[in-house]
Amino acid sequence: MSLLSEYSGPALSISGLKKVYDNGHVALKGINLEVSQGDFFALLGPNGAGKSTTLGIVSGLVNKTEGKVSLFGKDIDGDIYGAKRLLGVVPQEFNFNQFEKVQDIVVTQAGYYGIPVKKARVLSEKYLKALGLWEKRGVPSRMLSGGMKRRLMIARALVHEPKLLILDEPTAGVDIELRQSMWVYLQALNEELGTTIILTTHYLEEAESLCNNIAIINEGDIVKNTSMRELLQELHKQTLLVELTRDYPERPCMESLELVWQDDHCFEVAVEKGTAINDLFEVFNKAGISVSGIGPKSNRLETLFVDMVRK
Numbered sequence: 001m002s003l004l005s006e007y008s009g010p011a012l013s014i015s016g017l018k019k020v021y022d023n024g025h026v027a028l029k030g031i032n033l034e035v036s037q038g039d040f041f042a043l044l045g046p047n048g049a050g051k052s053t054t055l056g057i058v059s060g061l062v063n064k065t066e067g068k069v070s071l072f073g074k075d076i077d078g079d080i081y082g083a084k085r086l087l088g089v090v091p092q093e094f095n096f097n098q099f100e101k102v103q104d105i106v107v108t109q110a111g112y113y114g115i116p117v118k119k120a121r122v123l124s125e126k127y128l129k130a131l132g133l134w135e136k137r138g139v140p141s142r143m144l145s146g147g148m149k150r151r152l153m154i155a156r157a158l159v160h161e162p163k164l165l166i167l168d169e170p171t172a173g174v175d176i177e178l179r180q181s182m183w184v185y186l187q188a189l190n191e192e193l194g195t196t197i198i199l200t201t202h203y204l205e206e207a208e209s210l211c212n213n214i215a216i217i218n219e220g221d222i223v224k225n226t227s228m229r230e231l232l233q234e235l236h237k238q239t240l241l242v243e244l245t246r247d248y249p250e251r252p253c254m255e256s257l258e259l260v261w262q263d264d265h266c267f268e269v270a271v272e273k274g275t276a277i278n279d280l281f282e283v284f285n286k287a288g289i290s291v292s293g294i295g296p297k298s299n300r301l302e303t304l305f306v307d308m309v310r311k
C-alpha cells in the first residue's frame with residue numbers, strides 16, 4: 001500500500017459540503033469534517049439529520065452539490081482509484097442480490113477490486129467466518145435474518161481489506177447479542193489492524209461504547225465535533241444562568257468556577273448536574289457576588305438528545 005506509506009494526513013477530509021436534493025430539500029448546509037487515520041469515529045444525529053447523505057457522498061453513491069471531499073488526501077472529483085480501493089462501505093439499505101448465494105456475493109465484490117478468484121475465495125472464507133456466516137455460505141442471501149444480512153454487508157465491505165471502513169447504521173435490525181459481538185469485532189479491527197472506522201448512529205450509547213471521536217449532525221449542520229470523552233464530560237454538566245442584584249462592571253473571576261459573563265449583570269456557569277442551587281448562592285456570596293436568581297440555561301445538546309429519543 002504505497003499510497004498510505006507516503007501519506008500521514010487524515011483518512012477523510014470534508015469541507016464546505018452541501019447537498020440539495022432534486023426536490024429542493026437542503027440535506028447538508030456546508031459541513032466540515034476531518035477523520036484521522038486509525039480513528040474510530042461516530043457521526044451521530046437524529047433521523048433525517050443528513051448522516052446517510054454525507055456517507056453516500058463520501059462513498060460515491062450520492063452526488064454532492066458543493067464542497068470538497070478527499071479520501072487519504074485524494075479529491076473524490078479527481079483520480080481517486082487508489083483511494084477508493086482503500087475504502088469499504090456498508091450502506092444503510094441492503095443492496096446485494098437477494099438470489100445470489102452468500103459466499104458468491106463476497107467473491108463477486110472482490111472481483112470489482114481485481115482480486116483473482118482463488119484469493120477471493122480465501123478472503124471470503126476469512127471474513128464470512130469472522131462474521132459467523134460461514135455455515136450459510138451456500139444459502140441464497142434472501143434466506144438470511146436481518147442481522148445476518150447486516151453481517152454479510154460487513155463481510156462484503158471487508159473482502160478487499162480496506163484501510164477505511166464506513167458503516168451506515170450498522171446495528172439497525174441487529175439483536176442485542178449480535179450487536180455486542182459486532183462491536184467487539186469492529187473494535188478489534190480498529191485496534192489490531194488499525195483500520196479507520198466511521199459509523200453513523202442515532203444512539204448515543206453506541207457511539208459512547210465504540211468511538212474515540214464524534215461529530216453530531218442536526219438538520220444538515222455539524223453542531224458538535226469533539227472527543228467522546230469531552231462530550232460525556234459536557235453531558236454531565238449543566239449550564240446555569242446567574243442574575244445579579246447589581247451591575248459588576250469589573251466582572252470578577254472565581255478560582256473554582258468559570259464564569260462566562262453575558263453582560264455586567266449576568267453570567268453563565270457550568271456545574272455538575274445535581275449541584276444544589278442553595279450551595280451555589282453561598283459560594284457566590286462568599287466571593288462577594290450578590291446573586292438575585294439562578295436558573296437553567298437551555299442546553300442545545302440536551303434538547304437535541306431529548307428529541308432523538310422521542311423520534
Ligand SMILES: Nc1ncnc2c1ncn2[C@@H]1O[C@H](COP(=O)(O)OP(=O)(O)O)[C@@H](O)[C@H]1O
Binds near residue numbers: 023046050052
Ligand atoms: N433522494 C432524496 N430526495 C429528497 N430528499 C432526500 C433524499 N434522500 C434523503 N432526503 C432527505 O434529506 C434529509 C437527510 O436524509 P438522510 O441523509 O437520509 O438522513 P439520516 O441518514 O441522518 O437519517 C432528510 O430530510 C431526507 O428526507
Ligand SMILES: [Mg+2]
Binds near residue numbers: 092168
Ligand atoms: Mg440514514
